[in-house]
Amino acid sequence: MADLAERDATRHRAQLVRAVARDGRAITLTIDGREVAATEDDSVLATILTHGPRLRHLEFGGEPRAGFCLMGACQDCWVWTAQGERLRACTTPVRAGMALLTLPPAFAAPGPFATP
């Protein structure tokens, strides 16, 4: 019962909701330190937005962003690995054990997925 309540709470905060189940290996990774479930080979962007309300914040004004073109052209979906590698979220597939950050590692402030 607690799992259903938790899943419903997550869905209400999510920007995207998967309408149709997709085959694929179930994996876990972290987003801003929070462990989340995903399907291997989903995009980083889809994974982040199915677990939260935004992909990242704009570097210049802080506005919430969710990507724009979703095909690798607009540069609006940069996220980072914990090691500091910058990734284009819409064209990068998720892998088990990834540790993703929605802010550059130099900014240690918690992102939208940080536990309060």
Ligand code: FES
């Ligand atoms: S959303 Fe445009 S490059 Fe990723």
